[in-house]
Amino acid sequence: MPETQGFDEAFDAAGTPRRHYHALISLLESFTQDEVERRERLQRVSLVDQGVTFTVYGEKDGLERIFPFDFVPRIIPADEWARIEAGLVQRVTTLNLFIADVYGEQKCLKDGVIPPELVLSRAEYKRQLLGVVPPRQVFTHVVGTDLIRDDAGVYRVLEDNCRCPSGVSYVLENRSLLHRVFPELFRHSPVRPVKDYPLLLRETLVRAAPRAGDNPTVVVLSPGLFNSAFFEHSFLAREMGAVLVEGRDLIVEDNHVFMRTTRGRQRVDVIYRRIDDDFLDPLTFRRDSLLGVPGLINAYREGNVGIANAPGAGVADDKAVYAFMPALVRYYLGEDALLPQVDTYVGFRRDDFAYMREHLSELVVKTTGDSGGYGMLMGPFASKRELDAYGAQMRRNPAGYVAQPLVQLSAHPTYIDGSFRARRIDLRPFVLYGDRARVLPGGLTRVALREGSYVVNSSQGGGSKDTWVLAPRGA
């Protein structure tokens, strides 16, 4: 098993703190052990009492866990952030143009930028929506793009989430929590605020309304209490002053969407949906879905309701499409991609697939449809038997797989059992697209709390940190 530390966010090779970590580290060193422990306890109790929880699947239903919070903040200097921000704006702009294209004229397919089979055969490509143009031609209202830092400290895109990326509520809650338990840390650091996010999200959603008017009715559509991200759905509805609805609260009549209220039916203009495409409308997609609203897609197609993100947008965060992103940026914007990504072999290409089979034990292999770490093979950590079984499975459907070399995640000091240890982290910034792409200055830094682990997912022992984007000096 390859074991290197990866890029260290806080210390250079000689072990001295990097410049933007100086203040934080000397401050943390000034606390006594008892003081740190006392603050950590405060922080934990606060999370439990406020019900900042997620639900774990596969255990007794409704089991709530807190998402562990590590108080050592991750710091991103202003110039570094400026580069990330520009890269994300470019990327999300491209994703949006790509989706508009594949549901419109399909020029990128005709011009051979990306093989048509690769796009049109995906389950995420909804042919029912061909030719449907949402208000302002925006498909990707909210995007969460996962970034990692390689051994050289270069930020690379790991994947885009164009359907309903979650985690932003923790960005806001983590900041509040750190303000409360470690106010001292903010004394000498110009940390850019994140609390405007709900306001910006609301503005973004209001722009998605199909009919004119100052005050469209915006709702957040959640699968309900037992969904793992329910806390976030409720949090965002609350913070935006929007109505939180479930599928059963909505009804479609004459291709218009209404909600059932104590005073009869009320028209709905924009739905911020936190349900996957397949469950949105049992009449159009999955018939067995109880979460969705029968007739919703027809209402959308008729232009009577805005849906964010637009149904069908998932085609853009497909893992095979990812491999073509640099080419798509060049095609739509005439620019080189500002953010590099991870080299990707696409099983769809004969040569790539041959390479994948030969080097399986060195690669991380993913199925194109799944997300959240499901259906994945970590070649360097797998046994001979696992490799053989996975290889056999791959041969049955080469186009369903992509592979990447194992990329180290960067490491960051994290408070574990009474001392500071290096643990691996990633970063999910959030991009809103109302009339143009805007990036929230911050993001969700997830941390693998287990030593040596690469898995930062909340369901598998991951935690999170506050993410500080520093304001430029003198600004």
Add this chain to the structure above:
Amino acid sequence: MLSRVADALYWLGRYVERSENLTRILLVTDDISTEAQGLDESLAQAAWKDLLAIFPAAQLTRDTPPYAPLALPYLLAFFADPRNHYSVSYCLRRARENARAVREALTLEVFVSLNETHHALEKWERKPPGDVPGLRDALTDTHRGVFSIVGAIAHTLPRDEGWKFLRLGEAIERLYRSACVLRVKLPALLGPAPVGDVPLHHAQWRTLLRSLASLEHFRRTYGARLEPDAVVPFLVLEAESPRSLRHGADTVERYVAALAGPQDSVTRLVGRLASELRYADAGTVGADGVTGFLDSVVDQTAKIHDAIDARFFVT
């Protein structure tokens, strides 16, 4: 507001009120049972068995050792037994589930107080105290927790439609449960001769007043004497007592009027019950007719609940 949200707020109100009533009645019943057990064990037994009639679908699911105090199986079943749908812990869990589902309609203060009380109770549930003093201690803590929830509701929620549904649920639960308590307790108390000796008889009347959180108020109004002719009309008709049936029906009527139109069937049902209680003659309530009268109040309240459900929640 969304029908589903109104429904959840209504039940939040009902469950918080129910857990308060339960906690209080448990503590009060334990007092009378301790006081009476050596003198008249059947009376102490009856006091506990009454709980099963006041909370009709309640169940005792746990076995207790044969020499355990009389109170123990009841306290265990009605405090921290998650399988009993009328245990304090069950009610608080349901209250919290309703609150969690409509978190956006509440305030942080309400949610935090619910969480704190619920989490404290969960600890008891995992390891319930084995003796009566320990259980009383836990009950008292929970009672205080419930009051912090009620306080957070009163101090922080906006007086909007959601608030009205929450308070309507609370008022319905209180009216219904108070009528049940009276219906179960009064027949034995109003029987021909005092059961047992006179001080014990008085203790039972005091217990009834305390069960409905009205003893202090009653004493301020009538002094220390405990005449049935004063107590029963006080608990049924007193306009200023927050637990009297009349006050309960008035409260229900006020919230229904704020939510429904004058022609709605729920408005008419509530109006009928409220005026019946408002204009009732103390004589008819105090005498033999009281059982039939209370049956009618319980029945009408249940119908009002059904009408609310049909009018607002099933749309």
